[in-house]
Amino acid sequence: MSTILDVEKLNLWYGDHHALKDINVEIPKNRITALIGPSGCGKSTFLKTLNRMNDLVAGVKIEGDVLYNGQNIYDPSVDVTWIRKQIGMVFQKANPFPMSIYDNIAYGPRTHGIRSRVRLDEIVERTLRDAAIWEEVKDRLKKPALGLSGGQQQRLCIARALAVEPDILLMDESTSALDPISTGKIEELAQQLKEKYTVVMVTHNMQQAARISDECAFFLLGELVEFSATDKMFSTPTDKRTEDYITGRFG
Amino acid sequence: MTETTASAGKLKKTAGTQATLENGVHAVFLLCGVLAIGFVLCISVYLIIAGIPAIHKIGFIKFITGTKWMPTATTTEPSFGILPFILTSIYGTAGAMAIGIPVGLLTALFLTKAAPKRLSSVIRSAVELLAGIPSVVYGLVGMIVLVPLIAKLFRISSGATLFAAILVLSIMVLPSIINVSATALDAVPQEYESASLALGATKTETYFRVSLPAAKSGVAASIVLGIGRAIGEAMAIIMVSGNVANMPGLLKSVRFMTTAIASEMSYAAVGSLQREALFSIGLILFLFIMMINAILNLMIKRKKV
Numbered sequence: 149m150s151t152i153l154d155v156e157k158l159n160l161w162y163g164d165h166h167a168l169k170d171i172n173v174e175i176p177k178n179r180i181t182a183l184i185g186p187s188g189c190g191k192s193t194f195l196k197t198l199n200r201m202n203d204l205v206a207g208v209k210i211e212g213d214v215l216y217n218g219q220n221i222y223d224p225s226v227d228v229t230w231i232r233k234q235i236g237m238v239f240q241k242a243n244p245f246p247m248s249i250y251d252n253i254a255y256g257p258r259t260h261g262i263r264s265r266v267r268l269d270e271i272v273e274r275t276l277r278d279a280a281i282w283e284e285v286k287d288r289l290k291k292p293a294l295g296l297s298g299g300q301q302q303r304l305c306i307a308r309a310l311a312v313e314p315d316i317l318l319m320d321e322s323t324s325a326l327d328p329i330s331t332g333k334i335e336e337l338a339q340q341l342k343e344k345y346t347v348v349m350v351t352h353n354m355q356q357a358a359r360i361s362d363e364c365a366f367f368l369l370g371e372l373v374e375f376s377a378t379d380k381m382f383s384t385p386t387d388k389r390t391e392d393y394i395t396g397r398f399g
Numbered sequence: 400m401t402e403t404t405a406s407a408g409k410l411k412k413t414a415g416t417q418a419t420l421e422n423g424v425h426a427v428f429l430l431c432g433v434l435a436i437g438f439v440l441c442i443s444v445y446l447i448i449a450g451i452p453a454i455h456k457i458g459f460i461k462f463i464t465g466t467k468w469m470p471t472a473t474t475t476e477p478s479f480g481i482l483p484f485i486l487t488s489i490y491g492t493a494g495a496m497a498i499g500i501p502v503g504l505l506t507a508l509f510l511t512k513a514a515p516k517r518l519s520s521v522i523r524s525a526v527e528l529l530a531g532i533p534s535v536v537y538g539l540v541g542m543i544v545l546v547p548l549i550a551k552l553f554r555i556s557s558g559a560t561l562f563a564a565i566l567v568l569s570i571m572v573l574p575s576i577i578n579v580s581a582t583a584l585d586a587v588p589q590e591y592e593s594a595s596l597a598l599g600a601t602k603t604e605t606y607f608r609v610s611l612p613a614a615k616s617g618v619a620a621s622i623v624l625g626i627g628r629a630i631g632e633a634m635a636i637i638m639v640s641g642n643v644a645n646m647p648g649l650l651k652s653v654r655f656m657t658t659a660i661a662s663e664m665s666y667a668a669v670g671s672l673q674r675e676a677l678f679s680i681g682l683i684l685f686l687f688i689m690m691i692n693a694i695l696n697l698m699i700k701r702k703k704v
Contacts, residue, residue, distance in 0.1 A: 199597065201593065201596070229599040229600065232596065232597055232599040233599030236598070237597040239590060239593065245591055245595070245609055246591070255598065255608070256599065259595075308594075308598070309598070
């Protein structure tokens, strides 16, 4: 089991608020890693440090290293657009662009210089298939993406993220706004995706974490309390706080 | 028992007065709405009635394609061709938009997306100030600063040219383009931009390929407003364009449709064909603005579907 993301002594402040405290974690390749914890514990913040989306927040200060295949993504010489191409992201709320389904998927590849119609057609079909939505939309690729249902929009967003051929897919509570059936589809999709990609997902749903993740990280008040195999965390947690949280004593 | 009936009666009574009040307010709203429509109708009808006779006497084709405007000629037959005015208005507006749209849109993007908050608010209040400056002041500044500058720069005897008018107009349309586009760009959901950035697009790519297209109906509206302002402006450009009825050229003195009306109305004899023809110019101008509005409305609607 090789490590794809190695986080070392990561600290993050929003102004005076110390939001992440000395995080050390190694995220394994081709696995689903779930980040759990109560609201405001820093799990989403942590996720956003992994593709530098936190850079966009005013007044943020980040210290420490995040090594992606040995390369520190916070090194000043690193091109942030390259990082975000390698480490894609799906957001909590489905956010397709107000364009056609086709143009949504083609947006990323076009940004990275792919102009050939044939290549784009091929990417659109492959990623929509990968995101298990091809059959539902293949006849209306030119229609606006905003006409899709919430669950379809979220799968479209996953397809859009896959279209730039990332290595890692970050999912920020990507099923929290969806109905159980759509959630089931996306969970199933995540299971398939881990063959090609590494998935890191934030979830506030512990059943979901237990169901689909291989590794689990429990955050509390900006600290990483425990990181272990999901089976182990849900059966024999080592930390008392983890046990209290997963047995529902707080949260 | 009696108490409840009394209070019920009171309730009924207040409900009654309230309904009357509601109806009254409603009537006032309706009146205001009808008034607005009424004015538009009155103006349209008046323009048509006042504008038709001259067009009829001169001949529509001759009127709008004639290149000579000599309404008071005595030695030769007076001539009423307004093609120079029409073309000047079109070129002037197009020129102003060619400068105003890119500058305005880039400014709006800068203000809403890229600029630091404090700088943005300083520039925004400056733009608002720009909108509040009376057009005669634009004309004055143009006349004193711009016109001599153009004369010197191009070595021509007078800088009062179409070029000067275009420059003045392009500054005058900026506030409408910037303010309306900025409002539309502000309303673009942040999530669109985050999604684009997360795909590895740069901020600049995101502004041009996501934010701007998402705000397109507001941007189109700002352009219509700008065109309306430019084509309808008279005071500022009468002072910098030379006001000669030439066929337009960038460095020639020219007369716009608006300035033709403004400059001749004061001495055109009542009941003369010249005066009637000026009303006809007004009618043509009015049709132009209606057409621009209609085309852009159509564009916005079609893109939305």
